[in-house]
Amino acid sequence: MKATTAKKIRRIAPGRDGIGPGGSTLLEALKRNRQLFEQTGHYHGVKSLKLKSDNYLRYESLHARLRSSVVNAREMAKKISASPGVREVGESVVALYTPEGDSIALSTGIMVHVHTLSRFIQWMIEHDYETDPGIAPGDVFANNDPFISDVHPPDLMNVAPIFHDGELIAWVGTVAHELEIGGVMGGANQSTTAERFGQGLTVSAEKVAVNDVIRRDFLVRAQMNLRTPIYYILDEKAMVAACIEVREKVLEIVAEHGVDYYKQAIRSIIEEGRRAHLERMRLITVPGKYRSAAFSGHVFEGKVGASGLSTNCIVHIPLEMTIDRDAVLTIDYEGAGSKMWNPYNCPPSAMDGGFFVTLTQFVDFDGKVNDGCWYATKMILPPGSWANPMDEATCTSSAWGSLMPGFGCLQRMISRSFFARGFREEVFLGQVNTPIMEGGGISQYGGRFGAQNLECAAEGSGARGIMDGIDCGYVGWNPESDMGNVEVWEMAIPILYLGRRIWRDSPGAGKYRAGATFSSLLLIHKTPVYNLVSTIHSDKTFDNQGMCGGYPGPTARFQYVSRASNIRELIANRQPLPHVEGDPKSPDLQRLVKGDFETVDGVFLERPLRDGDLVQFFYNTGGGYGDPIERDPAAVQVDLDKGIQSLDIARRVYGVVANYNSASKLHGVDEDATRQAREQCRRDRAARAIPVKEWLAGQRERLLKQDFVREVKEMYNDVFGISPRWGREFRDFWNLPDDFTFKS
Amino acid sequence: MNTYPKDLIRDLIDGRLPWPTTKQVMSDFKDAGRFETYIEILQERVSWQERILLPLGEHLYIVQKGKARIVKCDCGHEFGPYTENWKLSASIFVRDTDEKLEEIYPGARKCDPDWMEIREYCCPGCQTQLETEAVVPGYPIVFDFVPDLEAFYRDWLKKPLPSN
Numbered sequence: 001m002k003a004t005t006a007k008k009i010r011r012i013a014p015g016r017d018g019i020g021p022g023g024s025t026l027l028e029a030l031k032r033n034r035q036l037f038e039q040t041g042h043y044h045g046v047k048s049l050k051l052k053s054d055n056y057l058r059y060e061s062l063h064a065r066l067r068s069s070v071v072n073a074r075e076m077a078k079k080i081s082a083s084p085g086v087r088e089v090g091e092s093v094v095a096l097y098t099p100e101g102d103s104i105a106l107s108t109g110i111m112v113h114v115h116t117l118s119r120f121i122q123w124m125i126e127h128d129y130e131t132d133p134g135i136a137p138g139d140v141f142a143n144n145d146p147f148i149s150d151v152h153p154p155d156l157m158n159v160a161p162i163f164h165d166g167e168l169i170a171w172v173g174t175v176a177h178e179l180e181i182g183g184v185m186g187g188a189n190q191s192t193t194a195e196r197f198g199q200g201l202t203v204s205a206e207k208v209a210v211n212d213v214i215r216r217d218f219l220v221r222a223q224m225n226l227r228t229p230i231y232y233i234l235d236e237k238a239m240v241a242a243c244i245e246v247r248e249k250v251l252e253i254v255a256e257h258g259v260d261y262y263k264q265a266i267r268s269i270i271e272e273g274r275r276a277h278l279e280r281m282r283l284i285t286v287p288g289k290y291r292s293a294a295f296s297g298h299v300f301e302g303k304v305g306a307s308g309l310s311t312n313c314i315v316h317i318p319l320e321m322t323i324d325r326d327a328v329l330t331i332d333y334e335g336a337g338s339k340m341w342n343p344y345n346c347p348p349s350a351m352d353g354g355f356f357v358t359l360t361q362f363v364d365f366d367g368k369v370n371d372g373c374w375y376a377t378k379m380i381l382p383p384g385s386w387a388n389p390m391d392e393a394t395c396t397s398s399a400w401g402s403l404m405p406g407f408g409c410l411q412r413m414i415s416r417s418f419f420a421r422g423f424r425e426e427v428f429l430g431q432v433n434t435p436i437m438e439g440g441g442i443s444q445y446g447g448r449f450g451a452q453n454l455e456c457a458a459e460g461s462g463a464r465g466i467m468d469g470i471d472c473g474y475v476g477w478n479p480e481s482d483m484g485n486v487e488v489w490e491m492a493i494p495i496l497y498l499g500r501r502i503w504r505d506s507p508g509a510g511k512y513r514a515g516a517t518f519s520s521l522l523l524i525h526k527t528p529v530y531n532l533v534s535t536i537h538s539d540k541t542f543d544n545q546g547m548c549g550g551y552p553g554p555t556a557r558f559q560y561v562s563r564a565s566n567i568r569e570l571i572a573n574r575q576p577l578p579h580v581e582g583d584p585k586s587p588d589l590q591r592l593v594k595g596d597f598e599t600v601d602g603v604f605l606e607r608p609l610r611d612g613d614l615v616q617f618f619y620n621t622g623g624g625y626g627d628p629i630e631r632d633p634a635a636v637q638v639d640l641d642k643g644i645q646s647l648d649i650a651r652r653v654y655g656v657v658a659n660y661n662s663a664s665k666l667h668g669v670d671e672d673a674t675r676q677a678r679e680q681c682r683r684d685r686a687a688r689a690i691p692v693k694e695w696l697a698g699q700r701e702r703l704l705k706q707d708f709v710r711e712v713k714e715m716y717n718d719v720f721g722i723s724p725r726w727g728r729e730f731r732d733f734w735n736l737p738d739d740f741t742f743k744s
Numbered sequence: 745m746n747t748y749p750k751d752l753i754r755d756l757i758d759g760r761l762p763w764p765t766t767k768q769v770m771s772d773f774k775d776a777g778r779f780e781t782y783i784e785i786l787q788e789r790v791s792w793q794e795r796i797l798l799p800l801g802e803h804l805y806i807v808q809k810g811k812a813r814i815v816k817c818d819c820g821h822e823f824g825p826y827t828e829n830w831k832l833s834a835s836i837f838v839r840d841t842d843e844k845l846e847e848i849y850p851g852a853r854k855c856d857p858d859w860m861e862i863r864e865y866c867c868p869g870c871q872t873q874l875e876t877e878a879v880v881p882g883y884p885i886v887f888d889f890v891p892d893l894e895a896f897y898r899d900w901l902k903k904p905l906p907s908n
Contacts, residue, residue, distance in 0.1 A: 288889060290889050293879065295879065297856075325892065422778040422782030466761075540860065541860040542860060552862070556853065627802070628873070685866050686871050689837045692833065692835065692865070693832065695836050696885075712882065729884065733885070
């Protein structure tokens with residue numbers, strides 16, 4: 001790799017007042033770029049894709065090489081990083097940007113950050129970093145401040161300018177998700193912080209490298225403020241290396257194609273991305289208004305270490321999607337609850353990122369994936385809501401806890417449009433949340449540690465329109481999902497895996513079921529204190545939905561724990577050990593092991609664990625698609641044989657009568673009995689169901705009696721307060737007085 | 745743009761197309777004539793005569809019936825104008841107790857019925873489960889989708905739409 005040595009870096013050319021295009025300041029360039037779009041409706045005023053039509057091969061090869069430069073840089077950075085998050089699970093991304101901060105080309109990986117990096121660059125431009133602290137070749141700027149731009153603090157961003165002959169012709173940006181960020185609790189996402197303070201080491205748009213060399217004082221700060229600094233420091237070096245690698249490659253490409261051709265091409269590529277998005281929307285969707293809703297419950301009261309400011313609550317996550325006759329997609333979170341004293345708020349940049357990561361998976365997934373699609377969509381975030389807190393002291397550490405259910409709504413609504421248009425193969429209920437093991441304490445090596453176990457990056461996805469969901473292989477925030485090898489997590493965290501198996505009966509049921517997910521059964525190993533904490537999941541509620549008659553996935557999180565157990569004795573005596581859940585009414589961990597067994601309902605905020613304790617951690621799946629009693633019995637039989645479904649659920653939910661042959665160790669379906677069971681199921685439905693209008697009358701009575709638990713009433717009153725429109729719709733629907741509210 | 749034979753689209757939407765071919769269709773450029781082929785296939789399958797204007801969900805269609813555009817199940821049951829939420833004319837069963845939830849979600853995995861209920865909407869004609877909702881008690885019924893048929897047919901498909 002040809003490093004640009006310090007001596008060769010040119011001063012800004014004399015007689016020019018700005019480093020932007022044509023000697024303008026970056027701020028002028030940013031404003032001009034926005035005006036060009038507003039005036040012409042085309043990105044940067046590019047009305048014709050002339051460059052492409054004039055010389056298709058030259059244009060496409062330029063784009064392909066820009067794209068491969070960022071893909072290569074990401075693969076290289078993964079080798080430099082030490083953290084299992086980046087190395088094993090691929091929690092990083094590299095992207096190239098115009099001088100004004102619009103993405104031109106991006107690698108795979110955590111695509112959510114393509115747009116958060118845009119915002120970070122534009123924040124620096126708008127805050128005149130060109131003047132102070134100055135932007136020069138060899139500089140690298142870092143950020144993980146969510147209200148400058150980020151999803152949450154664990155995502156550390158690095159951005160570097162690319163100069164050519166004294167002019168800034170591009171930025172390269174990269175992000176690495178950190179497994180330990182020095183928050184109140186070890187690991188990355190916090191559960192117990194009610195404000196931004198305590199989320200972890202915050203870097204707010206700081207210059208962290210000069211002349212390609214990371215500032216020593218920045219590394220000292222990381223060394224002193226993190227429980228496991230090695231991940232952060234090597235990730236930082238990996239990101240600076242990626243920035244240098246892309247910079248050198250871009251300068252090679254510019255030298256080959258000429259800077260003028262390059263400058264025109266990057267604008268055209270983004271305009272082409274915008275047009276391709278609109279074209280695809282017209283081809284695969286149906287205009288109209290779509291609605292969905294999700295709910296994420298959180299239990300804090302009575303939990304060890306929870307902030308006194310965090311009360312039990314239900315996060316209201318409504319979403320309306322409109323596709324207009326010009327194929328412009330608008331999403332509106334009107335009715336979203338107000339910002340909260342807990343870590344489940346989202347900064348606007350996180351919502352940008354969630355929108356972008358969904359678009360790149362559902363609509364804009366080929367060749368020209370860039371900010372072009374951004375210019376063909378709109379998003380409305382109610383001020384003061386959890387999706388737009390307007391208060392930089394708000395905690396966003398576990399933003400994904402609300403972000404993923406929010407964009408799960410978008411995935412389902414876009415899927416409904418694909419269904420109506422006939423592209424059933426694109427229907428995908430996608431994904432819900434990823435319960436994550438966070439925490440820290442004393443490692444198996446005797447030192448202090450903090451580490452997130454990111455094996456949640458490979459859960460069960462929601463179902464699809466023509467087939468089941470993906471078993472143990474999907475997560476919305478990183479399409480390259482990978483759970484990482486257990487041995488790697490055993491090195492990073494004082495645990496030994498007794499089991500990492502499919503969790504039976506986990507998928508949301510349907511004609512096509514969701515993907516199965518897994519549970520991990522862990523022996524706490526060689527540590528006097530492991531303060532395990534869970535986050536990014538809902539309590540007491542399912543935060544996803546089924547579609548066309550399918551059921552939601554069971555995402556009301558719980559874990560099993562067994563303390564002061566006789567596990568060492570069982571191992572020594574070669575007795576049967578627990579590996580899976582077994583019978584949910586009598587779990588194996590309780591049945592096989594003597595210990596203080598407990599089912600922890602909701603967030604895992606408990607007394608620290610220690611050597612010999614056991615914990616069984618359950619992950620999430622998504623919703624099913626279609627009526628479960630229309631599922632092919634042969635598919636249920638395969639699930640029985642694979643241990644994905646139990647005979648009990650096969651019978652009760654799918655109406656499939658099967659038996660187990662202990663000789664062949666396989667299941668057989670009784671087809672006649674199945675047909676009769678399914679006919680009986682329809683009769684049962686007819687007998688127990690009532691007309692909706694009759695049911696509505698009874699529900700209205702319940703509303704008038706206000707017969708709801710406190711958390712439900714508080715959710716409604718909160719939404720009435722922040723969204724008069726949603727309140728009106730609620731009262732109209734139930735035919736309630738205009739001043740109706742719930743008495744708390 | 746691609747085109748595919750009707751049989752291939754039929755097998756595709758029924759989930760019977762072999763995976764390699766399905767993967768190819770998913771990865772390739774989309775076939776512009778998909779909607780017309782799709783409607784043709786669905787129209788052949790239903791036993792009633794009304795013209796399908798737009799599929800809404802498994803078993804549910806917006807059809808032209810005389811001057812009206814209504815929602816209709818493939819069993820023949822009719823739910824009323826498409827501009828009104830068909831769920832209001834469906835039948836409903838609500839899982840709002842531990843016992844009812846236990847049937848679907850055994851053990852600790854069920855939601856807390858005080859915080860969330862599962863609503864099952866069935867067709868009064870054939871008892872097919874058409875949609876579910878996992879919502880907080882007291883939540884207004886969600887109106888999933890109101891298509892802009894005029895924009896879709898006239899501006900996008902460039903095809904006439906019978907008057908409403």
